[in-house]
Amino acid sequence: VEGPVEVVTAEGTVERSDRFMTALCTCRRSGTYPWCDTSHRPRDHM
Amino acid sequence: VTSVTDLRPPWHAEPCGPLSEAVTAALLSGTIPDDDALRVPPHTDPWGEDLQLALYLLYELHYRGLPGVSDSLEWNPDLLRARSGIERVFLAALEAEVPRGRSVADAFEPLLKEPTDLSGSVSAHLAHHADLDLVREYAVVRSFYQLKEADPHAWALPRLTGRAKAALAAIEYDEFGAGRPEALHARLFADLMTGLGLDPRYGHYLGHAPAAALTTVNLMTFFGLHRAWRGALVGNFACAETTSSPGARRMIKALRECGAAPAAVHFYAEHVTADAVHEQLARRELVGGLLADEPWLEDQVAFGCDATVLVESRLAQHVLGAWQSGRSALRHPLDGAVPAA
Numbered sequence: 001v002e003g004p005v006e007v008v009t010a011e012g013t014v015e016r017s018d019r020f021m022t023a024l025c026t027c028r029r030s031g032t033y034p035w036c037d038t039s040h041r042p043r044d045h046m
Numbered sequence: 047v048t049s050v051t052d053l054r055p056p057w058h059a060e061p062c063g064p065l066s067e068a069v070t071a072a073l074l075s076g077t078i079p080d081d082d083a084l085r086v087p088p089h090t091d092p093w094g095e096d097l098q099l100a101l102y103l104l105y106e107l108h109y110r111g112l113p114g115v116s117d118s119l120e121w122n123p124d125l126l127r128a129r130s131g132i133e134r135v136f137l138a139a140l141e142a143e144v145p146r147g148r149s150v151a152d153a154f155e156p157l158l159k160e161p162t163d164l165s166g167s168v169s170a171h172l173a174h175h176a177d178l179d180l181v182r183e184y185a186v187v188r189s190f191y192q193l194k195e196a197d198p199h200a201w202a203l204p205r206l207t208g209r210a211k212a213a214l215a216a217i218e219y220d221e222f223g224a225g226r227p228e229a230l231h232a233r234l235f236a237d238l239m240t241g242l243g244l245d246p247r248y249g250h251y252l253g254h255a256p257a258a259a260l261t262t263v264n265l266m267t268f269f270g271l272h273r274a275w276r277g278a279l280v281g282n283f284a285c286a287e288t289t290s291s292p293g294a295r296r297m298i299k300a301l302r303e304c305g306a307a308p309a310a311v312h313f314y315a316e317h318v319t320a321d322a323v324h325e326q327l328a329r330r331e332l333v334g335g336l337l338a339d340e341p342w343l344e345d346q347v348a349f350g351c352d353a354t355v356l357v358e359s360r361l362a363q364h365v366l367g368a369w370q371s372g373r374s375a376l377r378h379p380l381d382g383a384v385p386a387a
Binding site (some may be wrong): 017019022023025031032035039042043044 | 093156158160161162186216219220224291292294315318319320321322323325326
């Protein structure tokens with residue numbers, strides 16, 4: 001989404017990103033939730 | 047008018063072979079040798095320190111110059127000819143190892159999976175064996191690019207239009223601090239170095255640079271200075287943005303475990319979330335926009351990505367190989383100390 005944004009989390013806290021654009025986590029796997037940290041990537045089984 | 051870049055500490059890189067010696071002498075004296083000294087000697091290792099340092103020094107003239115070297119040498123035709131000869135050897139070495147004719151999907155698909163085998167990853171090694179000496183060495187290895195982070199990619203801006211230009215400008219705005227000098231990514235890296243007790247001045251550790259570290263920077267400068275390689279520059283940038291977040295997450299773990307200063311952690315914390323955004327823009331809008339305008343550049347975008355993966359994996363092999371045999375990954379260890387493996 002285009003920023004800056006404020007996100008209200010399920011716990012009721014408000015997180016803010018000043019970035020011109022923000023990648024929101026929609027898979028809940030992010031270690032930096034509510035922001036994406038690319039943890040959604042599938043594992044590579046070689 | 048002789049304008050000289052002398053606001054920085056003395057130039058620490060001592061030459062390491064006939065080519066870097068000839069280039070260094072020509073730069074410092076401003077005199078071009080009459081013989082073939084600036085030509086790449088036969089059998090010079092294209093990945094070795096002599097060639098990579100010579101190329102790096104010539105490229106620095108296009109960034110911030112070198113202390114004690116005349117600014118007018120940037121467009122000296124003899125030095126440009128010498129540079130071109132070195133670039134031909136470097137490019138031939140890249141083309142011998144990187145397949146041509148690949149699609150962008152071929153090049154990027156493997157990068158979008160989290161590898162299960164991280165044995166070749168320096169950040170994974172540091173996350174598992176957090177050691178302040180190794181973390182400091184790795185910061186020096188990375189400093190040759192990170193202290194000019196995103197600078198080479200700015201050269202693509204006047205060569206792009208439409209979606210690709212807007213996407214690159216937006217990412218670069220973020221890289222350059224979004225209007226706040228204290229948030230410049232290069233500045234955040236300087237703060238990381240200070241936090242690790244290193245000297246953050248541009249060029250300070252050039253004498254410590256292993257060839258494999260200079261190669262990663264020379265690759266992007268080569269793509270950046272030649273409009274003909276704009277597709278490869280875009281591929282290089284999109285590759286870096288795509289692979290950055292997972293590595294940054296591992297570096298945060300490593301830095302926290304060895305008790306590094308918060309400023310050092312902050313550099314990587316910023317990159318986890320920034321590059322998750324940049325990756326999306328870089329692949330969809332920058333690569334997508336460029337290929338909508340110039341579809342014939344697809345093979346070159348893939349080449350730029352694949353060449354980046356190659357030079358990064360050569361660097362990781364060099365660093366891990368040195369550490370595993372108890373040696374420093376730098377040309378000269380920091381403070382004379384040999385890091386523990």
